[in-house]
Amino acid sequence: MQALKRRVKHMLSKAVEPQMVELKTKLESQTSELAAKLDHIERIVSTPLQAAHHSSVGAIWRGGVGGKAVDAAGNESPAMTVKYRDELAFWHHSIKHDPISAFHGPYEDIYGGWQRGRLEELREFLGLATWADLEVWAASRSAIEIGPGPYPSISLLQWRRGIAVDPLVDAYVAEDLLPKRGHCDKLVLLASAAERIPLPGNSFDIMVAENCLDHVDDPGAVVAEVKRVLAPGGLFWLLVDLMEYRDHMHPNPFSEQSLTALLKQHGFEIVRHRVNDHKSHPNAYGEFRGLLRKP
Secondary structure (H helix, E strand, O other): OHHHHHHHHHHHHHHHHHHHHHHHHHHHHHHHHHHHHHHHHHHHHHHHHHHHHHHHOOOEEEOOOOOEEEOOOOOEOHHHHHHHHHHHHHHHHHHHHOHHHHHOOOHHHHHHHHHHHHHHHHHHHHOOOOHHHHHHHHHOOEEEEEOOOOOOHHHHOOOOEEEEEOOOHHHHHHOOOOOOOOOHHHOEEEOOOOOOOOOOOOOEEEEEEEOOOOOOOOHHHHHHHHHHHEEEEEEEEEEEEEOOOOEOOEOOOEOHHHHHHHHHHOOOEEEEEEEEOOOOOOOOOEEEEEEEEOO
């Protein structure tokens, strides 16, 4: 009986085998075709996305509050329009409509005082005794500030040459958000993203970046540009919130470790720095303040 069962099983296997081979061949062929189609679809989808991301880096704002972000070719960058519009909305509302809630006092008094305090710390890091000493120091030097918002800290001093670089400069001018005090009218206001600064290399004595590095799309490209435009021995005056939180306006949060690693990767020497629990963003846990030097 067992021998009969084995014989019948063998006969069935022989009968079915050609059909199974044919089915297997068809499945393999269909699988290959499907894989090729999926690969083609992936290339079609990913290429525009990659191009869109690339074109968004370096986008600037054109117009007032109703404007838009445009790339180097003049085409709108929708993602950057959303990001920049939200940033501009904060400044416009805080300065024009509700400075008390935002700054707990008149905008130029309070925010100008914060900026003065940041420069007083620079004076201390430089080993200068008084504000007058800092004024003398600045008068013989060229300065550039990236991402300053509508109130550049460098506007509180008179420099040999001063340039403020911000992608929202058009809107700050159009909406009359720039400070009336200080020396903002003596600065060159350059509408540019910090990833691509249209200025010659080895040109500036000091670069200022007050809490903007976590706002940019490509921090590595920004630090490379900082190094490029600074003269040999030039100083980088840097403030960065330390946090894990991220959103579309803060796409690249830093820890102390990741920040110092980025700076060292680009060859900056840390002259002096501090880390404490002071912070600007409510979700930050501290801040890094550093005075760095380009070799």
